[in-house]
Amino acid sequence: MAATPGSEARTGLKLISPTAIYVILLLAVPLATVLIYSVMTGGRGNVSFPVTGENYYSLLNTKGGGNLIDYFAKGMPGEDPDLTFLKWIWNGLSNAVYVFVLLKSLMIALAVTLITVLLAYPVAYFVSFHVKPDRKSLWLFLITIPFWTSYIIRVSLWFVILGYDGLLDKLLMSLGITNTQLNFSSYGVPAIIFILAHAYAPFAVLPIFVSLEKVDRSLLEAGQDLGESRWITFLRVTLPLSMPGVIAASLIVFIPTVGDYVTPRLVGDGKQPLIANFIETQLLKLQDFPQGSAFAVASMLMVGIVSVGFVLLNRRFIRGQK
């Protein structure tokens, strides 16, 4: 067998080298390029020196040539009595194009994550606790099939259902509930949240199911033997023990939804661009490589920070149990 640690290390490195070289050349180098471009000066379709932090500063630009930092530094104007503090903040943020897209994508993704996880938990709980062991994989298979059917088709189908004069409109009109087209798909943010929550629903069930399967059933019996009600046992034993699955589910839903491209394009005639659509505009249509790269880096940072937040939350939960 592998004699010395040195030869083991060499064999291991040699074995992983094709995959490693592939990802270094085609993933690490491109990501590094984006990082470098984000601090370069540039015009349409090219980048040049000098190195600058200007692109990141411009991410805070507001419509009409201002900047968010100046806006907030000036403080709240006192003369207008109708202007509340929240409204002042909202006015600033909604005028800052880049910041607003980032925040809107974040809020939509968090809402989708919350909805999918809340809806998926009882399903995972049912399959784990109330289905016979030999039937469990059948249930899981049924839940995962929709996930494996074309994402484009699933999203486009919602457009057929919810779109202008679509199935929903025809149904509501034939029932006499409304006599004009409701056209739910033009409702921007709510429609995006609804379609994404449907598209990523099966993702959330599996990790929660896996963590529920690991819950030691004798703990539950112990809880009930000691006189706790079923509901309290659930809150104090099952729920905390399944938290790692809930966090994993949140991450699995959050990351692809925050970067979703197709749904915002379809819904509301693409008038609600999210991060991915914005990156497309910046990098492909405007060919503003430095500014687009800075935006891409900022959105990666945002996704990274939120994901690390989820992971830390998970750590705290595990520590709290001890």
Next chain:
Amino acid sequence: MKRAPLLKSYTIFYLVFLYAPIVLLPIFAFNSGKVVAFPLQGFTLDWFREMLSDQNLRTAAKNSLIIALSVATLSTVLGIFAARASVRYRFPGKVPLMGLIMLPLVLPEMIVAMALLVVLLSIGVPLSLFTVIIGQVLITTPFAVAILTSAFQSLDKSLEEAAMDLGETAWGTFRLIILPLVMPGILASFLICFTISFDEFIISNFLGSGQPILSVYIFGQFRFPAKVPSMLALGTVLVCMSIILLGFAEYFRRRGIAKAGGKDSGGFL
């Protein structure tokens, strides 16, 4: 098992919600009405005929097949190297390298696509099916590595040691002992990477230079109401295909677990 009627009805309701749009596919694919609306008109196979006679669709399907087969092969091979190395050997830089390989799982796909696109444009590589393939492999390799890692983990190390003790070379041991035992994992990885690649949209759209690729083509056609019924027919075919492929993948995965003497722990992921 305790009965839980409330939970059970909720779960069934949830499944109905999940399947609601998919159920429409076969219903309207066989419906003779020109618009997608109830009440249904009558039974027809016209939409399937229209789908089969669509020349652009054929090109798109052919391109998607070429891409998916190449991506599945390439990422499964790359996955075998990475999974075998990470399960069997300790070496410096293992954690950051494996982290980089798995990174696309936690990165919005758009960013992977754009980063690659910016570099390809800068060094002047023309966009083609080839650039779609190299991009998609980045996305599917983490799935291949995950599936193959569990396949390699369930291997009994003593089998390998026995072969080496009996005088087999490292390569001979790999070919004669390890490969047959992880073969179900390899097939499962191939099928899953194939399915992911076949459905993939973002990289196909941005790295494909407007070449007809199935997912991009479908996305474009849904905008024209007259094209929707034949797209629903296509969707029906694709859903049936995915279910068959997944059935196979699940079968191989279970056989793999049975071969290695393990216990089934459910699902792919």
